Amino acid sequence: MGVMKQNQPHAFTKRGLRRIAIAVFTGFVGVCGHPVSSHAQTIRIExxxxxxxWNAVALAGGHVFVSGPRWTGFSGPAVGLLTKSKEIEPFPDADWNGWKPGRNATHRFVSVNALHVAPDGTLWVVDTGTPSxxxxPIPEGAKLVRIDPATGHVLRIYPLDPDIAQAGSYIDDIRFNGMHAYLTxxxxxxxxxxxxKTGQARRVLDNDASTRARTDRPIIMDGHVVESHLHQPLLVNADPLEVSPDGKWLYFGPLEGPWSQVPTALLDDPNVSSTDLSAAVQPWADLPPIGGSAMDTAGNLYFTNLKDNGVYLRDVSGKITRLLSDLRLHWADAPCLAPDGRLWLPAxxxxxxxxxxQGHSDIQQPFLLVSIHPHAGQVKPRR
Known part of the structure; x- marks a missing residue:
């Protein structure tokens, strides 16, 4: 598969960029008029x-970046930088955020589903390439974009060709392990x-039981099954993933769970057969439907439980603890652990x-970007 590099890096500048006003609050959050839970004091609205x-947030190079997929229908940029003046600026520039039907998508975001900071500090953008x-995915739409977060220079574009991002694909999230990246x-x-290094990509565990959503684990929110069509429960295949701190295991699963684990040494070896790789997959954790996850360097997993608007911790022993539950954390998506230890969550x-x-919106604006201290406000472990 070919790899494209930027011959002329796109520098991030303020001139000519569309700015979107954004309010930022700190301190007591009850002033926002949202329902307050018993653990409200642990939440800080950022x-x-x-x-x-927004369904993704990343902190890199001293900046905060956010993104949201195009199909949600909102007018903001695909990828935005939160400025010190509390605005959202298109990142790395307006042109990268200026895709419209009919325009070339090679150097423009079509629909971004994930942001993640690699171990080297660069910001990676996951573009599904699917406008709806x-x-x-449209031609040249599905791709990974590696960016210097401090300057906005696009360092490299990794196209995901049609044999990788196939008809029906939704490239969801990314994690890193040495010279390999894994996506769902x-x-x-x-x-x-x-x-x-080479830009070569391979699909593995295609339609495997470990990557395929099960029909007996529906996504339940507000007491109702979430449906993609009338009487058709929404099914989300391989979605969350994490790499163990020692780099030896990849943990992954459908959004609905359960999670599995597979040795990264086998994933990295293109000579391992699909049969042998599937046979090496083992159960890891029976987690409920989640919005997103983050893992710290000790191997503790933080995840959002969609059913109860909760944030949970699974420690290395497998014990699961609810950190808090709050109505404002409705479909809290991919969290991000900040250098100061706070966990950032886009709701x-x-x-x-x-x-x-059912064809009508029940969105309660504004959308919130919050942070919590993950070791505050814990309750008893779930039995």
Missing amino acids: ATTNAID FGGA DAGKAALIVLDI AQLDRLPMFH
């Missing part, structure tokens, strides 16, 4: 917006293994979008 249904939910395909169930409310809510 930002709010009406312009982006459930649609096919939540649409056409599979994992994707990327050689970071996306995806199930309240018209496509999942």
Whole structure:
């Protein structure tokens, strides 16, 4: 598979960029008028917006970055930088955020589903290349974009060719391990293994039981099953993933759970057969439907439980503890651990979008970006 590099890096500048006002609050959060739980004092609202249904946040180079997929229907940039003046600026520039139907997508974001900071500090953007939910990736649309977060220079583009991002694919999230990156395909169930140096990518565990959503584990929110169509429960294939601190295991699963584990040495070896790789997959954790996850250097897993608007901790022994539950954390999506130890969470409310809510919106604006101290406000472990 070919790899494209930027001959002329895109520098991040303020001139000519569309800015979207964003209110930022600190301190006591009850002033926002949202329902307050018994653990409200543990939540700090970092930002709010009406312009982006953000489902990803990343902290890198002293900056905060956010993104939201195009199919949610909001007007903000695909990838935004939160400025010191409390605005969202398109990142790395306006042109990268200026894709429209008919425009070339090679150097523009089509629909971003994930942001992640690699071990070297660079920001990686996962572009599904699908303008509509459930649609096919457009030509040159599906890609990974590696960016210097301090300057906005695009360092490299990794195209995901049609044999990787296939019809029905939804490239979901990314994690790193040495010279390899692993991605999940939540649409056409599979994992994707990327050689970071060569740019070569491979699909593995295609339609495997470990990557495929099960019909007996529905996503339940507000007491109702989330549906993609009338009487058709939403099924999300391989979605969350994490690499063990020693780099020896990849943990992954459908959004609905359960999670599995597989040795990274086998994932990285293109000579391992699909049969042998599938046989090496083992159960790891029976987690409920989650919005997103983050793992710290000790191997503790932080995840958001969609059913109860909760944030949970699974420690290295397997014990699960609820840190808090709050109505404002409705479909809290991919969290991010900050250098100071706080856990940042974008509350996306995806199930309240018209496509999942009988054709009408139940979104409660503004969208919230919050942070918590993950070791505060713990309650007893779940039995």
